[in-house]
Amino acid sequence: MSKIKTAFHCQECGAKYAKWQGQCNKCGSWNTISEEIVELAQVRAWNHMSSDLSVSKNIPIPVDEIEIKDEFRIETNDNEFNRVLGGGIVPGSITLLGGEPGIGKSTLFLQISLKINSRVLYVSGEESENQIKIRASRIKHSNKECLIYSENKLENIFAQVEKIKPNILIIDSIQTLTTKTVDSLQGSITQLKTCTAELINFGKRTSIPVMLIGHINKDGNIAGPKVLEHMVDTVLQFEGDRNHLYRILRVKKNRFGSTNEIGIYEMVLEGLKEITNPSEILIGKSDEKLSGTAICASVEGSRPFLIEVQALVSTAVYGTPQRSTTGINSKRLNMLLAVLEKRAGFHLGSKDIFLNITGGLKVEDTGNDLAIIVAILSSNNDINVPENYCFAAEVGLSGEIRPVSRVDQRIKEAEKLGFSKIFISKYCDTTVAKKIEVVYLTSVEDLIDKIS
Numbered sequence: 001m002s003k004i005k006t007a008f009h010c011q012e013c014g015a016k017y018a019k020w021q022g023q024c025n026k027c028g029s030w031n032t033i034s035e036e037i038v039e040l041a042q043v044r045a046w047n048h049m050s051s052d053l054s055v056s057k058n059i060p061i062p063v064d065e066i067e068i069k070d071e072f073r074i075e076t077n078d079n080e081f082n083r084v085l086g087g088g089i090v091p092g093s094i095t096l097l098g099g100e101p102g103i104g105k106s107t108l109f110l111q112i113s114l115k116i117n118s119r120v121l122y123v124s125g126e127e128s129e130n131q132i133k134i135r136a137s138r139i140k141h142s143n144k145e146c147l148i149y150s151e152n153k154l155e156n157i158f159a160q161v162e163k164i165k166p167n168i169l170i171i172d173s174i175q176t177l178t179t180k181t182v183d184s185l186q187g188s189i190t191q192l193k194t195c196t197a198e199l200i201n202f203g204k205r206t207s208i209p210v211m212l213i214g215h216i217n218k219d220g221n222i223a224g225p226k227v228l229e230h231m232v233d234t235v236l237q238f239e240g241d242r243n244h245l246y247r248i249l250r251v252k253k254n255r256f257g258s259t260n261e262i263g264i265y266e267m268v269l270e271g272l273k274e275i276t277n278p279s280e281i282l283i284g285k286s287d288e289k290l291s292g293t294a295i296c297a298s299v300e301g302s303r304p305f306l307i308e309v310q311a312l313v314s315t316a317v318y319g320t321p322q323r324s325t326t327g328i329n330s331k332r333l334n335m336l337l338a339v340l341e342k343r344a345g346f347h348l349g350s351k352d353i354f355l356n357i358t359g360g361l362k363v364e365d366t367g368n369d370l371a372i373i374v375a376i377l378s379s380n381n382d383i384n385v386p387e388n389y390c391f392a393a394e395v396g397l398s399g400e401i402r403p404v405s406r407v408d409q410r411i412k413e414a415e416k417l418g419f420s421k422i423f424i425s426k427y428c429d430t431t432v433a434k435k436i437e438v439v440y441l442t443s444v445e446d447l448i449d450k451i452s
Contacts, residue, residue, distance in 0.1 A: 120145065
């Protein structure tokens with residue numbers, strides 16, 4: 001009898017070791033390394049050779065003889081989701097969605113299943129049919145071709161696929177699946193890799209798109225080995241604060257489209273509501289003139305929208321000043337504070353500084369730099385910025401105001417919402433005809449002279 005092959009894997013990051021140890025050298029987690037059997041059985045979870053869903057066997061052909069076919073995508077009747085994927089779901093593609101617990105991952109995929117005009121097999125290994133029905137009853141959509149199946153054994157799922165022949169297969173979640181071909185626990189590294197590989201093999205040979213929901217670990221990454229994200233075609237991240245209503249769907253990887261697009265939703269009682277014009281809801285409305293706020297014309301992907309940046313500067317009570325940010329990278333704030341002190345002469349080293357992007361959104365656009373600086377200076381001097389002023393520029397380490405991409409779209413968005421002035425870099429190339437007044441800046445010192 002042959003010896004069973006085993007290996008030790010970290011259940012947090014997927015690192016492999018020859019023997020057990022208490023701490024993972026890669027992610028630093030304690031007591032997460034466990035032994036798993038890695039010898040696979042000879043029988044596959046899905047045998048495509050005997051399936052009537054399979055296509056003819058492929059053979060190698062010269063690249064010059066490959067015919068380019070028109071790309072066909074499945075429309076989901078969700079404009080935000082279609083935009084993120086690049087126009088819809090590509091047949092045979094494998095999509096992995098990750099996000100915090102309770103953020104709305106299952107609601108998003110269930111809502112898509114109910115809105116789409118195709119046969120969908122929604123497989124849940126976490127909830128019963130009754131629990132899914134309760135959640136589906138809140139969503140104001142119906143699809144008679146949406147079939148719910150509560151199961152976590154991969155072989156049983158493939159057996160139902162053979163009978164139902166769906167157009168889309170949704171798995172909630174990949175961590176709950178098990179296969180008989182691997183003798184290890186549910187959610188283990190070996191089970192994750194094997195089940196994902198079987199689903200990829202199934203999707204590519206049948207042209208049925210597979211959409212997976214994945215749990216995340218404490219670091220915010222999708223739980224399991226990093227190879228999962230390399231294996232699939234598209235990796236989506238569902239972001240947002242559970243204490244706020246707005247959610248952002250980001251693309252981390254997309255073989256069939258751009259990785260810069262985002263979708264914005266609002267969590268309501270009836271599910272996730274698409275936000276077609278985020279600028280109108282992200283800007284606060286107040287009759288009072290308050291200091292410490294500035295409006296930024298930001299761009300995420302190909303979509304421009306305006307956001308409100310709030311800053312609070314106060315005297316530090318304790319010895320070490322606090323630097324707290326919500327919605328932006330704290331390292332970016334520290335860099336901008338150093339530029340203000342070095343290039344503009346503002347001494348903020350002894351001040352507590354709190355920065356917030358309203359709506360609970362997380363933004364990564366460097367074009368927000370100018371608005372952040374204006375909000376900080378406004379709070380520090382307790383002088384309000386005119387509410388019809390808008391900002392869109394990057395700030396360099398030498399204090400120069402640098403140009404940003406898609407400046408024409410930013411100007412149009414600010415003009416559409418009634419702003420009278422927008423501050424941008426002098427080196428931006430603008431060709432759009434505009435009614436809004438454009439103020440060109442070269443440095444932080446130039447900003448202080450023109451804003452005061």
